[in-house]
Amino acid sequence: RFLQEAGEMGSLTQARLWLADLLRHHLIESGATDKIQFCHHLIQEYYAAEKLLRQLPEQSDEDLKWRYLNYLKWTEPLVLMAGLVREEGPALRLVRLALEVDYELGAKHAGAILEQWQPLAVKLVLNAVTSQSLRIRLLGTMHSAAAIPQLLNALQDKFSSYIRQSAVDALGDIRDTLATTSLLSALQDDNRDVRNSAVSVLSKTGNNSAIPELLNALQDDSWDFRRRVANALGQIGDTSAVPALVNFLQYCNNPQSSRFVVDALVEIGDTSATSGLLYSLQNNYAYVRNSAVCALGQIGDVSAIPYIVSSLQDDSYDVRISAVRALGQIDDVSVVPHLVSSFRDDVGNLGYPATDALVERGDVLAISGLLSTLQDDDSMVRTKAADALGDIGDASAIPGLMSALQDDDEYLRHHYACALIRIGDVSTVTKLLNTLRSGILYMCNRIADALVKIGNSSAVSILLDALFDDDWSVRYRAARSLCKVGNSSAVPGLLIAFQKSDRWEISNCTADALVKIENTSAISGLLIALRNSNWVVRFRAAEALGEIGNLSAVPNLLKTLQDDSEYVCISVADALGKIGDTSAVPGLLTTLQDDNESIRASAASALGEIGDASAIPSLLTALQDDDEFVCSNAANALGKIDSSLALSGLIEAVENEFVDTLEVLKALKQAQGTLSYNRPFPS
Numbered sequence: 311r312f313l314q315e316a317g318e319m320g321s322l323t324q325a326r327l328w329l330a331d332l333l334r335h336h337l338i339e340s341g342a343t344d345k346i347q348f349c350h351h352l353i354q355e356y357y358a359a360e361k362l363l364r365q366l367p368e369q370s371d372e373d374l375k376w377r378y379l380n381y382l383k384w385t386e387p388l389v390l391m392a393g394l395v396r397e398e399g400p401a402l403r404l405v406r407l408a409l410e411v412d413y414e415l416g417a418k419h420a421g422a423i424l425e426q427w428q429p430l431a432v433k434l435v436l437n438a439v440t441s442q443s444l445r446i447r448l449l450g451t452m453h454s455a456a457a458i459p460q461l462l463n464a465l466q467d468k469f470s471s472y473i474r475q476s477a478v479d480a481l482g483d484i485r486d487t488l489a490t491t492s493l494l495s496a497l498q499d500d501n502r503d504v505r506n507s508a509v510s511v512l513s514k515t516g517n518n519s520a521i522p523e524l525l526n527a528l529q530d531d532s533w534d535f536r537r538r539v540a541n542a543l544g545q546i547g548d549t550s551a552v553p554a555l556v557n558f559l560q561y562c563n564n565p566q567s568s569r570f571v572v573d574a575l576v577e578i579g580d581t582s583a584t585s586g587l588l589y590s591l592q593n594n595y596a597y598v599r600n601s602a603v604c605a606l607g608q609i610g611d612v613s614a615i616p617y618i619v620s621s622l623q624d625d626s627y628d629v630r631i632s633a634v635r636a637l638g639q640i641d642d643v644s645v646v647p648h649l650v651s652s653f654r655d656d657v658g659n660l661g662y663p664a665t666d667a668l669v670e671r672g673d674v675l676a677i678s679g680l681l682s683t684l685q686d687d688d689s690m691v692r693t694k695a696a697d698a699l700g701d702i703g704d705a706s707a708i709p710g711l712m713s714a715l716q717d718d719d720e721y722l723r724h725h726y727a728c729a730l731i732r733i734g735d736v737s738t739v740t741k742l743l744n745t746l747r748s749g750i751l752y753m754c755n756r757i758a759d760a761l762v763k764i765g766n767s768s769a770v771s772i773l774l775d776a777l778f779d780d781d782w783s784v785r786y787r788a789a790r791s792l793c794k795v796g797n798s799s800a801v802p803g804l805l806i807a808f809q810k811s812d813r814w815e816i817s818n819c820t821a822d823a824l825v826k827i828e829n830t831s832a833i834s835g836l837l838i839a840l841r842n843s844n845w846v847v848r849f850r851a852a853e854a855l856g857e858i859g860n861l862s863a864v865p866n867l868l869k870t871l872q873d874d875s876e877y878v879c880i881s882v883a884d885a886l887g888k889i890g891d892t893s894a895v896p897g898l899l900t901t902l903q904d905d906n907e908s909i910r911a912s913a914a915s916a917l918g919e920i921g922d923a924s925a926i927p928s929l930l931t932a933l934q935d936d937d938e939f940v941c942s943n944a945a946n947a948l949g950k951i952d953s954s955l956a957l958s959g960l961i962e963a964v965e966n967e968f969v970d971t972l973e974v975l976k977a978l979k980q981a982q983g984t985l986s987y988n989r990p991f992p993s
Contacts, residue, residue: 356387358387359387360391363391363394367400374404375411379408379412380411385415389422391404392419392422393424395423401431402427402430404423405419405435406434413435413438413448414451416448417435417448418451418452420434420435420454421451428455429456431454431456432460435452436460443473443476447476450476453485454484455484455488455489457480457484458481458484458489462477465495471503474496474504478496478507478508479507481511482510482511482514490515490520493508494508494512497523497526497527502532505530509524510538510542512524513546516546518548518550518551520546521550521554524539524542525555528540536566536567537566537570541574544574544576544578545577547579549578549580549582551574551578552575552580555571555574555575556582556583556586557586568593569598572601572605573601576609579608581609584609584613584614587605588606596624596629599629600626600628600632603618603629604635604636607632607637607639610641612640612642612644614640615642618640619633634660634663634664635663635667638666638671646673646676649667649668649679650664650679650680653668653679653680653694653695654688654691661694665697668680669698669702677702680695680702680707681699681707681710683695684714689719689722692722692725693722696722696726696728696729697729700728700729700732700733703733704733711726712730770799773791773792774792776788777789777803777804778807785807789804789816789823790819792819793820793823793826797827798831801832802831804824804835805831805835808821808847809839809847814846817846821836822854825854825858833858833863836851836863837851837866840870845875845877845878849878849881852878852882853885855867856885856888859890864886864891864894867882867886868886868894871883871897871900871901879901879906880909883912883913883916886920887915888919890919890920891920892922894920895920895922895924895925898920899913899917899925902928907935907939910932911937911939912943914932914947915943915946915947918948919950923951923952926948929947
């Protein structure tokens, strides 16, 4: 209908296209019986506002206030409706009623009605309250130019700086050109808070008409105010401020002000600021020079490169570091030799930021420069160069790194190897793995981690070889890496290493790897390991089977409940609890009678994890065990079993003087939660 009334040709086709767009963006949906559903809340609110507008004449004042204005959900539709009202009387009536419900609500409606009636709405707002500060706040809430005259009067209040500050904030909310211009006078206010508010508001408006006054305000005695002014100029971001800011830098004797202005120039980010920033490089204060160098880097003007290079010799360490980083930010090939020089000559101070800058560039010149440093006399320089080339990951570095593998320093050879592995060229990695087998390299953490990253069959093969090295630390690193890789082809080797392990660190890593792989071969091997002569292996095998949770392990685990080692029995009981199969209950009930209190306690916990009601009588008996830990675990187990019998038994146990009442009460609370049973337990 809208398109037809507007005289659009092909209005039906255009309407269909619009509807298709709305459907595609999920703003509307096709509902039942050919009706349209509006999904977006703004559309919903608009149509709600249209409907309310039609009903407005029929609504009494009381109905409108209490059925609509009083509810938050109707606030936005009513504000939208206020802008649709085309008659003065109903519009002002809506404002008046809203003010009677809530002052802020009334101010919102006053600012929403048509512009020609807003001066009258301002009077309604002013008449509704007597507090001057509240009046100002409400005028700001209106966001209306009609409120500006009243706020300008408040800005001249001679007696209250708070009123003037509130007026500044309210004018900022209006965001009108006249309001912005009026704020300029507040920059000269005697009160610091008023001036600060004016600067803050001007920075948010982004109006460049404020720039001249803000530049003048840079001469203020307060360093904090100067900081705020400079920040505002940066946020406004208008390049017209740059010449004045540069000029200010050249004649400013205050280091704090210079630094603030430099920060503003960075925020503006225009190359015309370069000359002023270059001047600041000669400032007596290191933190001003540092800010200027940082700014030049962020602006990225190539003409500043020679001056930044000079700053590499600055007396201040911070300035030198910033100079390296600034060179790294400028996209020009001429900076690379200087970065390489910093990388090589002063590795203790500038090497790290120079490395970061070269890695960030990652181009042919950066790679070439880093390769040249692989021949440096300083081993730390060579180390960082290898790491950086690995970070860049470009295949053009491979020949140089392969040659460097002949270095006499074993530590360095590992850095070169890791860099090559990280580059990831297949043929290179194969050669490198052969080098590793030859013994030129040993399995260090770096290489182990790099092999994990590759994760292919060749890497797994190398790690499996290392799993049987004479050095236990090499075996440990290999086991840890195989755990991370999680390749099923490693299972046979891992099982052999697990059963032959003579160190708990390796047992743990190999078992973790088998748990992660979790295939049939791994489970079978772990079941065999339950009969190993080493109790540590049997202990870790039971633990691993519990983590895997396969039901096929239960029969073998039950047999191992009679193990000679207390720790193995405990591990087996825990594993059976994790698996949670009820076929384990009889065996665990027998173990609940064991002579060892730790084993009995573990059996009680496992029965609780399984949660079978047949264990309740034995667990209730265990509440009277001589060992406190057994009693506690039995009580907790009863609390986990979903049975009213367990609850009744716990209630009776409270009155038993031989039972730990506190543990039973805790279990009762848990049982009540499990059963959703609200009957209070005895106090």
